[in-house]
Amino acid sequence: MRLLLAGLLIMTSIARAEPVPQLPVLVDIYGVSEGSYLNIRSEPRLDAPVIGTFQPDDTGIEIVGWEPTARWLQVNVGERSGWVWRNYVGLSETTEPRLRCFGTEPFWSQTVTEDGVRWSTPAETADGRLIIANYPTEPDPRGLPRAFYGEYLGSGRVIRVLIQHGQCSDGMSDQSFALSATMTVTQYGQQGAPQSGCCSIAP
Numbered sequence: 001m002r003l004l005l006a007g008l009l010i011m012t013s014i015a016r017a018e019p020v021p022q023l024p025v026l027v028d029i030y031g032v033s034e035g036s037y038l039n040i041r042s043e044p045r046l047d048a049p050v051i052g053t054f055q056p057d058d059t060g061i062e063i064v065g066w067e068p069t070a071r072w073l074q075v076n077v078g079e080r081s082g083w084v085w086r087n088y089v090g091l092s093e094t095t096e097p098r099l100r101c102f103g104t105e106p107f108w109s110q111t112v113t114e115d116g117v118r119w120s121t122p123a124e125t126a127d128g129r130l131i132i133a134n135y136p137t138e139p140d141p142r143g144l145p146r147a148f149y150g151e152y153l154g155s156g157r158v159i160r161v162l163i164q165h166g167q168c169s170d171g172m173s174d175q176s177f178a179l180s181a182t183m184t185v186t187q188y189g190q191q192g193a194p195q196s197g198c199c200s201i202a203p
Helices: 002-008
Strands: 025-029 038-041 050-054 061-063 072-077 080-085 089-091 100-103 108-112 117-121 124-133 147-152 157-168 177-187 195-200
Touching (some): 050 080, 100 177, 157 195
Antiparallel strands (some): 025 061, 025 089, 038 050, 038 080, 072 080, 100 108, 100 195, 108 117, 117 124, 177 195
């Protein structure tokens, strides 16, 4: 798992003048004094309403977007997204990414685990063998797979998730994600209709 997603951690810090080169990334809170907190605002401006806060020791926060100047970074909080000032976050040195793709109507998720891959729906949970597919031939600069398969022995199923970069909404909340997904289930050689979804690397 660490080798699979290590390429995601390519920045020394995102509290810099240039935009974030690749999303999503995980960050930790830096430079917020003890007893204080970092505001999460509803829009990328200082006078926007505060919709949440991060504590000085919060870690593993997923950045899913930024506004044109890259001064504000987009995060998810609760069932919505918000914005934090870039100068108080830096690349996470403590949290390992966890790749999870999911969709609604119908609900499904496939998550890369330490031992393989886990498929989940409201009706079942199954553990399977992870198969990584990096295509087209040009690799993702972060080390993120272009697609990953879950092979579930005994059920005759292979579940493929194709990952693409781009803003994504789960259709059920006001959260935003930086990766979209297309999922297909093939069972005993019969392929089902593709289902759309989003992906996250949040722990």
